[in-house]
Amino acid sequence: xxxxxxxxxxxxxxxxxxxxxxxxxxxxxxxxxxxxxxxxxxxxxxxxxxxxxxxxxxxxxxxxxxxxxxxxxxxxxxxxxxxxxxxxxxxxxxxxxxxxxxxxxxxxxxxxxxxxxxxxxxxxxxxxxxxxxxxxxxxxxxxxxxxxxxxxxxxxxxxxxxxxxxxxxxxxxxxxxxxxxxxxxxxxxxxxxxxxxxxxxxxxxxxxxxxxxxxxxxxxxxxxxxxxxxxxxxxxxxxxxxxxxxxxxxxxxxxxxxxxxxxxxxxxxxxxxxxxxxxxxxxxxxxxxxxxxxxxxxxxxxxxxxxxxxxxxxxxxxxxxxxxxxxxxxxxxxxxxxxxxxxxxxxxxx
Numbered sequence: 001x002x003x004x005x006x007x008x009x010x011x012x013x014x015x016x017x018x019x020x021x022x023x024x025x026x027x028x029x030x031x032x033x034x035x036x037x038x039x040x041x042x043x044x045x046x047x048x049x050x051x052x053x054x055x056x057x058x059x060x061x062x063x064x065x066x067x068x069x070x071x072x073x074x075x076x077x078x079x080x081x082x083x084x085x086x087x088x089x090x091x092x093x094x095x096x097x098x099x100x101x102x103x104x105x106x107x108x109x110x111x112x113x114x115x116x117x118x119x120x121x122x123x124x125x126x127x128x129x130x131x132x133x134x135x136x137x138x139x140x141x142x143x144x145x146x147x148x149x150x151x152x153x154x155x156x157x158x159x160x161x162x163x164x165x166x167x168x169x170x171x172x173x174x175x176x177x178x179x180x181x182x183x184x185x186x187x188x189x190x191x192x193x194x195x196x197x198x199x200x201x202x203x204x205x206x207x208x209x210x211x212x213x214x215x216x217x218x219x220x221x222x223x224x225x226x227x228x229x230x231x232x233x234x235x236x237x238x239x240x241x242x243x244x245x246x247x248x249x250x251x252x253x254x255x256x257x258x259x260x261x262x263x264x265x266x267x268x269x270x271x272x273x274x275x276x277x278x279x280x281x282x283x284x285x286x287x288x289x290x291x292x293x294x295x296x297x298x299x300x301x302x303x304x305x306x307x308x309x310x311x312x313x314x315x316x317x318x319x320x321x322x323x324x325x326x327x328x329x330x331x332x333x334x335x336x337x338x339x340x341x342x343x344x345x346x347x348x349x350x
Contacts, residue, residue, distance in 0.1 A: 016059040017315040018308075025055040030336040032056070033095075033308035044338070076105045076314060077126045078135040078158075079146075081114040092137060092158060095310025103318050105132050119147050127153070133317045136160070141171055141204045154320040158313045159306075165329040168320075170312045174204050177302040177337025178211025178258075179218075181284045184300065184339055185254045186219045189348030190282060194227040194245045194252035196238050196262050208258045208286065227252055231262050238265030246273055246281075253281060253348060260285035260292045260301055267295060278346030288340050298342035305335045 021036075022029045027048060034044060035052040055061075078096060093109055100107040108126060112118040123134075133154030136146045144160040146167065157169035185193050195212045198205040209228070216223055226248065229241040238257055242265065245252055257263040263285030270281055277283050277297055285292060285301035292299040312333065 016061040017319065018061070018311060019315065020059055021052065021056045021061050024059060025051045027052060028336040029312055029333075030305040030308045030338065033305065033311055034303075034338070036061075074105050074130045074132045075108050075126060076100045076132050076135060076317065077122070078107055078109045078137055079119055079122060080109055080111050080137045080139070082139050083109075083111050091306035092310040092313075095307035096135060096158075096314045097310075099311045099314040103314070105314075105318070107314075116147065120149075123147065123149065133320065135313050135317060136167075137313075140202060141174065141207075143203070154317055156313045156317045156320075158309055161332050165331070168316055168330040169332040170309050170316070171332050171334055172204075172304045172306075172309065173334040173337050174207035175211035175214070176334070177286065177304070177339075178208040178256075179215045180211075180337070180339045181256055181286065181300075181302050182212050182215035183219070184341075184345060185256065185282060185284060186215060186221065188254075188282065188345050190252075190254040191221055191348075192224075192227065192250065192252040192254070193221075194229065194255045195258070196229045196231045196241050196255060196266065197258045198231055198233045198262075200230060205258060212256065231258065233259045234261050235265035235268070238262035239269045242266040242269035243273065246270070246275070254283070254345070255281060256284045256286075258286050260287045260289035260299060263299055263301070264291070264295070267299075278344050280346075282345045284345065292340075293342065295344075297344050300342045300344045301340050302337050303340050304337055308335055 018029050018032050021032045025032065031044060031048065032052055035049050036056060078093070083090070093107070097107040110122040112122065133156070134150055135156050135158050136144065136150065137158035138144060138160035141159050143163055144157065146155070146162065151166065155167050157167050159171055161169040161171060182193060195209065197209055213223055227245070229245065231237040231241060242255060245255065255266050257266055263283055266283050267277065270277060275281050283299065285299050288301045288303040292301050312335065
């Protein structure tokens with residue numbers, strides 16, 4: 001990990017952002033947000049925390065409310081395809097709203113169900129007011145086709161991207177998160193690691209499977225297709241797939257589920273089979289859903305940094321002076337998905 005130097009640690013002329021702190025401290029933007037918000041159960045060393053805090057202090061970066069004048073307020077428009085079906089989307093809004101308010105902006109959220117007619121009507125209504133720009137967001141990580149008029153307006157994509165890369169975008173590093181989770185099991189001695197994935201057509205499923213396979217390859221563990229099972233992100237399929245996996249002639253010693261809700265299904269199936277977690281079978285989830293810490297035993301999982309993505313989207317939007325230049329391409333920013341270590345991984349000895 002890169003170390004901070006006097007050359008890189010400088011006050012910036014504008015209001016410092018999370019990206020400035022991350023660059024100065026030599027860490028990811030997700031790490032900065034986790035440290036600054038006091039998240040304590042993520043795998044971040046004490047030295048890294050101190051380096052982030054020192055960089056933030058030197059740059060004058062703060063997370064907190066500002067008193068703003070109503071006459072100076074602008075709007076930031078967030079077009080979100082859905083919010084009711086995914087409670088994790090609320091964290092995107094929370095992070096975006098907080099940074100918007102710190103910068104004298106009000107976040108206006110419109111849910112559109114991805115309907116182009118609703119998107120256009122919302123833009124007609126809201127762009128008549130003083131506006132800093134638009135955040136175009138998706139609840140499930142995917143490729144999108146935003147309204148063409150957004151190319152002429154400062155716009156940032158949140159949890160989605162375009163095929164041509166013509167708009168700046170921030171997404172979770174699904175593959176890296178899955179690789180980290182699988183490596184945690186490998187470090188504990190597991191070699192028969194099952195993977196219950198989400199629906200195959202979804203980008204998050206494909207990326208998490210890629211991370212799982214990359215971790216196995218890095219540890220020279222052969223990929224076994226019989227250990228990879230399709231799921232529906234929910235408890236039901238994971239329950240059935242766990243029972244099927246444990247009926248194999250050589251069952252897995254660990255199960256990595258691509259969502260915490262599927263991990264809950266694995267917990268229930270293993271309980272019915274009379275198996276203990278983690279003494280008999282280890283289980284790892286993904287998402288750090290609110291219930292994960294309360295399972296018996298508390299679930300080791302991967303945090304998807306929704307709040308940090310919302311913060312990044314607003315900070316980057318406010319740094320744009322104009323819409324993306326025609327023809328300019330942007331490399332999507334992938335925020336780190338760190339491991340949240342709890343008590344559901346057991347050690348295989350010998």
